[in-house]
Amino acid sequence: MASEAGFVRIDHLTKRFDEVAAVDDVSIDIRKGEIFALLGSSGCGKSTLLRMLAGFETPTVGNVYLDGASISNMPPYERPINMMFQSYALFPHLTVWQNVAFGLERDRMPKDKIAERVEAMLNIVQLKPYAKRKPHQLSGGQQQRVALARCLAKSPKLLLLDEPLGALDRKLREQTQFELVNIIKKVGVTCVMVTHDQEEAMIMADRIAVMQEGRFLQVGRPGEIYETPNCVFVADFIGEVNLFKGTVETDQADHVVIGTPECSHFVSHGITGTLGMQVSIALRPEKICLQEIEPTIDQRESAAEHGHNCASGTIEGVAYFGKFTVFHVRLDSGMLIKASRENTARHEDKQLVRGQRVFAWWDGSDVVVLTS
């Protein structure tokens, strides 16, 4: 019995297609019961990695262990792993009931047991009245639930989801995200999902691995990845971000000062860097305050920050999103930044408008210094 932490162990896994590495020396331990998301744009290797877990691709190098046993040489039909395909891959010639029963029948389960299990599964996804329908008679959301019921029916040790909500429209997707997580958590199955939608990954996953060119750039909880990205790619890929480029001017254990053409940045934590080093500073739009007058020292997090972390500019665009508004501010250096402000009051007494001069300022604890 493997430890809970390494329930799924991916060990130096590499897959090359014609000498091009689609997955490049990836290692990760996935906990039992965890929802683990592989996030990346198309062609980053996330689907290949998932297909190796399912057994549809054989790794060029490396091993996959499930519950302590190597499954690298097992054909897909012997693996205690089930996958929900991107377009669901429901059998069009079988009814909903038969689709869900398909996997159980392959296990030579007695008929009455199968009926019991199928019924239980259809109850979980609330599709019992549709048991006799064919897949093409169902809506997209219903098909998705049939696919989920089908791959949960065999009580797999590992559930794989390939773009689970990719085929649904936006409204339905938001509803289904929570529903899907609830079902997976209720069943308690360990789950690896693939998605290109960062919002989906953040909502559904316990941990996210951001992938690029076959490698994991960063693995962490959604909050970690969002608030403390470890490189420019991750910062840029997850959510909106303003990136300033500059050099380290003061390097102290408890703070650093970084000079950029826009302003001088006071960062209230130490970094692993050297004086004069080229770095990027990532700042999320919602961390920026906009106001007409220069921020006073009282508004600051600490007095030391006064005179730093503030740049003036002109509002070039205002995009109203309902619950928040995004301002495009052209700083005096010429850089365009995005700043968002939550619309908590129904009518802002002081509306900022296009063409207005503003000061954009932020706290030194809200910036992330990226050295790569």
Added chain:
Amino acid sequence: MSIENSIAGNAVLRFLVRDWGRRSVIGIPYLFLILLASVPFLVVLKISVSETDGIRFQDLMSYADGMIQLKIKLSNYIFLGTDSLYIQTYWSSIKFASLNTIICLLIGYPFAYFMARSPANIRPALLMLVSLPFWTSYLLRVYAWKGLLDDHGVFNNILIWLHVIDDPIKMMHTGFSMTVGMVYAYLPFMILPLYANLVKMDLRLIEAAKDLGATPWQTFWLVTVPLSKNGIIAGAMLVFIPSMGEYVIPELLGGPGTLMIGRVLWDEFFSNNDWAMASAVAVTMVGLILVPLAIFNKYQADSGGVRGI
């Protein structure tokens, strides 16, 4: 001309002129089918039920002495249904056509499957190989089998030379030679629709089956075959229907034991000169094929929707 009339006239004119381009395009196949299929069939049907005075066929309907007379002669059909020669021939035609269809399916399915699953860049070459025999005349290709299967043909000569047999095996003019010829001639008609179906199949369904624990063999029988049902049906139709009425192959490769309806038709028309009887044979054959087809099509339409995603 009243205003109402001219408006009605305009409407008719507009109806005729509207979409004339589309109508004429769709009209060509209609015209083709009416002129070259429906009209000849009706002529044959009429001949099969009309009385003859030895030289001319009589009209079905006649008017004399204030009476309309409709004369439909059924004796040809009654004879067909009672004469054992015709019944046997129909039965033998159905038997050979079915046998041909089954063998074509058994050989053609793996063939089409292999083609559909081979790398996309060599598929055109494989397709060309399947259609290559069409570049030579059908008649010549059937004749060539004579040279292969004859008592002193290639196969027997090789077997004798190898001392496997001492005397030639009788292959020509038997059910065997005819079946070989039929399968050879009709195999491409089975392979092509099957290939078209299999190549379109969503391979994720195959993966899904494997993922759910189906072995490759189970996946084939439970997913691939049911999903290729339409291809199997199309292929079986394309083989069964023409082989029912096949004339050339039974004539060249068949023997006394392989009488088929095409041969009987020919004899009735050109040896016996009994056009009425020949027409009845032809109409019956069309009926034998069309009726099951129509029932089948209706069943297909009712069950509907099994067309893959």
